[in-house]
Amino acid sequence: xxxxxxxxxxxxxxxxxxxTFLGLCTFFATVGKDNKEIPPxxxxxxxxxxxxxxxxxxxxxxxxxx
Ligand code: SF4
Numbered sequence: 001x002x003x004x005x006x007x008x009x010x011x012x013x014x015x016x017x018x019x020t021f022l023g024l025c026t027f028f029a030t031v032g033k034d035n036k037e038i039p040p041x042x043x044x045x046x047x048x049x050x051x052x053x054x055x056x057x058x059x060x061x062x063x064x065x066x
C-alpha cells in the first residue's frame with residue numbers, strides 16, 4: 001500500500017472556515033498562534049507540518065458515543 005500524497009486536503013490540521021474554501025490551518029494554534037488561511041500555492045502540496053488526518057474507519061479511533 002502506498003502512502004497518501006501529502007496535501008492540506010488530508011492533513012489533520014486543515015479545518016473548514018476562513019475566507020475561502022481552502023480552509024484554515026490549525027497547526028499554528030498548537031504553537032500558541034492564531035489559525036492561518038491556507039494559501040492556494042500550499043493547499044495541494046502541504047507543508048513540513050503535515051500529518052495524515054486519521055480516518056474515521058481507523059480502529060485506533062475510539063467512538064466518542066461509546
Ligand atoms: S499548511 Fe501544512 S499543517 Fe497546515 S493544513 Fe496544510 S499541510 Fe497541514
